[in-house]
Amino acid sequence: MKPHIDTLSSFIVGLIFGLGLVVGGMTDPAKVIGFLDIAGLWDPSLAFVMGGALIVGVIAFRFARQRTTTFLGGAIRMPTKNDLDQRLVIGSLLFGAGWGLAGFCPGPALTSLGTGNSKAMLFVLAMIAGMALFEGIERYRHPVPGNPSPR
Numbered sequence: 001m002k003p004h005i006d007t008l009s010s011f012i013v014g015l016i017f018g019l020g021l022v023v024g025g026m027t028d029p030a031k032v033i034g035f036l037d038i039a040g041l042w043d044p045s046l047a048f049v050m051g052g053a054l055i056v057g058v059i060a061f062r063f064a065r066q067r068t069t070t071f072l073g074g075a076i077r078m079p080t081k082n083d084l085d086q087r088l089v090i091g092s093l094l095f096g097a098g099w100g101l102a103g104f105c106p107g108p109a110l111t112s113l114g115t116g117n118s119k120a121m122l123f124v125l126a127m128i129a130g131m132a133l134f135e136g137i138e139r140y141r142h143p144v145p146g147n148p149s150p151r
Helices: 003-023 027-038 046-065 086-102 108-113 117-142
Strands: none
Touching: 003 027, 003 108, 027 046, 086 117, 108 117
């Protein structure tokens, strides 16, 4: 019974998150690009969406740190790494550039797939290709012991 409850709760939370992205305008690339265009016709409305998300996140993380299990009994695994390294900075710059060029980030792009948005489909395909490329590079750079090295 427990796996079904976990799956159902994940579905409900994902549905609420997706609806929030749609209602907040995060699935509209023109609105996102307008928010990012601070030198042009800047649209500050998404700042309120992001501010609300930050407030909810800060409260949720503060509450989660005081617990050892989720509401459904699963283990809570909080991030432990807090240093800034070159990979994080480069990845953040690539993420921001992609967001600014396409007007999508991963969550809203996946949500937009449900509307049949062809730009979202192209973005998601490019995102998957980028993740596959990253995995291939990582496997080449750091082969798993016992597996034949591609080198």
